[in-house]
Amino acid sequence: MVFPIWTTGYELKRAYVSKETCHKIARDFTKGVGFDRTARVVSEAGRNCLIRTVNEASRWNIDVLIELLYIYLMPPANDWLKWFAQKNGKKMSPYPNEYNLYRGICKKLSSHRAVSVIEYQKGHGLEPHSDDIAGVFFPFQAILGLSDPSEYDGGDFILEIIKGDDRELITRTKLGLGDLLIFPVSTLPVFGSTGQCFHSVSPVSKGVRRTMAITLGGTVC
Ligand SMILES: O=C(O)CCC(=O)C(=O)O
Numbered sequence: 273m274v275f276p277i278w279t280t281g282y283e284l285k286r287a288y289v290s291k292e293t294c295h296k297i298a299r300d301f302t303k304g305v306g307f308d309r310t311a312r313v314v315s316e317a318g319r320n321c322l323i324r325t326v327n328e329a330s331r332w333n334i335d336v337l338i339e340l341l342y343i344y345l346m347p348p349a350n351d352w353l354k355w356f357a358q359k360n361g362k363k364m365s366p367y368p369n370e371y372n373l374y375r376g377i378c379k380k381l382s383s384h385r386a387v388s389v390i391e392y393q394k395g396h397g398l399e400p401h402s403d404d405i406a407g408v409f410f411p412f413q414a415i416l417g418l419s420d421p422s423e424y425d426g427g428d429f430i431l432e433i434i435k436g437d438d439r440e441l442i443t444r445t446k447l448g449l450g451d452l453l454i455f456p457v458s459t460l461p462v463f464g465s466t467g468q469c470f471h472s473v474s475p476v477s478k479g480v481r482r483t484m485a486i487t488l489g490g491t492v493c
């Protein structure tokens with residue numbers, strides 16, 4: 273499996289999450305074990321997907337995955353930072369080389385990374401959005417597929433760039449079990465465009481789709 277990072281052409285060449293771990297996370301989700309908050313995403317269509325915030329990522333070794341993700345994404349994140357600082361005439365300190373240093377900064381600023389598991393049943397999806405991050409901003413997010421694609425229909429992950437009236441589809445994909453998809457958060461120089469990045473999930477028409485959403489910076493609000 274190859275997981276493209278849409279801004280840079282960097283490629284993550286292996287899945288870090290085994291099918292067994294994904295099954296375990298999904299089982300724990302149904303039991304509510306390892307999570308501290310449950311909410312329904314309310315959409316225009318009414319009550320929508322179920323979202324539980326993870327309180328013990330170490331339970332499934334997700335902490336290790338997050339650290340690997342940080343090490344892998346820190347160089348393109350610093351490329352983004354340079355671009356952003358120049359565009360806005362700001363001086364900004366780079367993301368540190370070591371994950372522990374980065375976590376230290378986040379903790380000092382009371383900015384806790386958000387990891388949640390989301391369950392989509394029939395009719396559930398997510399409208400196009402870019403997640404607002406409270407605290408330390410990190411320009412990439414990741415989604416881990418926790419369901420076998422044969423278990424559900426619909427539920428495509430969609431990434432688009434919107435600039436003024438222009439809407440450009442970047443990818444529309446069905447996540448496999450254990451697939452990790454990395455994508456840019458909001459404003460990024462994606463494929464030379466400076467538009468705003470939005471992601472969404474098309475409605476599930478059959479079965480159940482579960483994913484784990486990972487942010488490396490602050491909490492999603
Ligand atoms: O389930 C997905 O594929 C996307 C989840 C998402 O966009 C979110 O949690 O903000």
Ligand SMILES: [Fe+2]
Binds near residue numbers: 401
């Ligand atoms: Fe999102």
